[in-house]
Amino acid sequence: MNMEFASVPEDYVAGFAVLVGRPNAGKSTLTNALVGQKVAITSNRPQTTRHTIRGIVHREHSQLILIDTPGLHRPRTLLGERLNDLVAETLSEVDVIGFCIPADEKIGPGDRYIAAQLAAAGNKPIVAIVTKADKVPSDRLAKQLVAVTALGNEVMTAERRARAERAQRRSRRRGGTTVDDRAEQTMDAVSSPQPADDGQGGWADIIPVSAVKDYQVDGVSEVLSHHLPDSPPLYPDGDLTDEPEAVMVGELVREAALEGVRDELPHSVAVTVEEMNDREGRPEDDPMVDVHVNLFVERDSQKAIIIGKGGSRLREIGTKARQGIEPLLGAKVYLSIHVKVAKDWQRDPRALGRLGF
Numbered sequence: 001m002n003m004e005f006a007s008v009p010e011d012y013v014a015g016f017a018v019l020v021g022r023p024n025a026g027k028s029t030l031t032n033a034l035v036g037q038k039v040a041i042t043s044n045r046p047q048t049t050r051h052t053i054r055g056i057v058h059r060e061h062s063q064l065i066l067i068d069t070p071g072l073h074r075p076r077t078l079l080g081e082r083l084n085d086l087v088a089e090t091l092s093e094v095d096v097i098g099f100c101i102p103a104d105e106k107i108g109p110g111d112r113y114i115a116a117q118l119a120a121a122g123n124k125p126i127v128a129i130v131t132k133a134d135k136v137p138s139d140r141l142a143k144q145l146v147a148v149t150a151l152g153n154e155v156m157t158a159e160r161r162a163r164a165e166r167a168q169r170r171s172r173r174r175g176g177t178t179v180d181d182r183a184e185q186t187m188d189a190v191s192s193p194q195p196a197d198d199g200q201g202g203w204a205d206i207i208p209v210s211a212v213k214d215y216q217v218d219g220v221s222e223v224l225s226h227h228l229p230d231s232p233p234l235y236p237d238g239d240l241t242d243e244p245e246a247v248m249v250g251e252l253v254r255e256a257a258l259e260g261v262r263d264e265l266p267h268s269v270a271v272t273v274e275e276m277n278d279r280e281g282r283p284e285d286d287p288m289v290d291v292h293v294n295l296f297v298e299r300d301s302q303k304a305i306i307i308g309k310g311g312s313r314l315r316e317i318g319t320k321a322r323q324g325i326e327p328l329l330g331a332k333v334y335l336s337i338h339v340k341v342a343k344d345w346q347r348d349p350r351a352l353g354r355l356g357f
């Protein structure tokens, strides 16, 4: 890529960060607050973020490229497994990991599972981010910070012990250390350095934040930026997301479709954008884009919910989605939505492939 950047300071850093955490931990909301514009899709239902969406935080001396992943969770369906693959792949590509834990909920098995996975991945700095700080009084926030530090100690100690045991088993199996064995141990150390025991529970940093009340949002981008490598900016100034417009259009339709019916249709809606064309013969200062999308549900009953009586809900969905799409495309939008039933698409690899997972 050949890009020109005006006067980059010498001590500039740039790189990738990912926010992980269980569903509903506040990752999308924090991403939006950091980037300062709505790029990821948020909802009060778990697991709405299926696509990897990047937001870019431009600061004077740093450029932080945020990848918002779906909640790392125990795989249940094939879709779940794919999501976890995606998370593992993303973790290997970033410079720093932000581990989001809500201030207002007790640390649970889900948090512990993710923390253990992160510790096992082992070679990236992890910043523990205690989200939704506005939801608790300061004494409870302080207690949560202590608990999160303890969680770090717990998982990092367990990980160090597991690694030491693996090394011991290996050397017993070989009947002492051989040249080969030493080579393997060296490789092990290179590919997965020991988690640091730095008195912060093994976290590289720990910081509370409220994305909603704008408390410490800047602090989070600063702390994450501390762990980025020296580098010129990787994207031109002003880019907020490199997500293709079609993906964002699809997400806006999906979000509109889920509004008000999340209990009935939690994870059963997927949207593909089939066509996005500039309407011909429009005046230059008043363009229009024709957008055709397919909206997939799993069952006929769900199709009926989406369409509503006499098509009334579908019209509402179209209106709501258009309100988001028009500013995104900077044009009037003619939106047509075809509702289709794709049975059990969450379990069908071919269907998943078609839907872009």
Ligand SMILES: Nc1nc2c(ncn2[C@@H]2O[C@H](COP(=O)(O)OP(=O)(O)OP(=O)(O)O)[C@@H](O)[C@H]2O)c(=O)[nH]1
Binding pocket: 021, 022, 023, 024, 025, 026, 027, 028, 029, 030, 041, 042, 043, 044, 045, 046, 047, 048, 049, 069, 070, 071, 131, 132, 133, 134, 135, 209, 210, 211, 212, 213
């Ligand atoms: N009060 C308060 N609520 C928040 C804050 N951040 C997020 N929330 C709420 O918590 C809920 C979940 O937030 P999301 O950002 O969608 O969570 P997520 O981790 O991206 O969730 P998934 O996409 O399901 O993985 C939403 O209802 C948010 O409005 C915060 O700082 N303060």
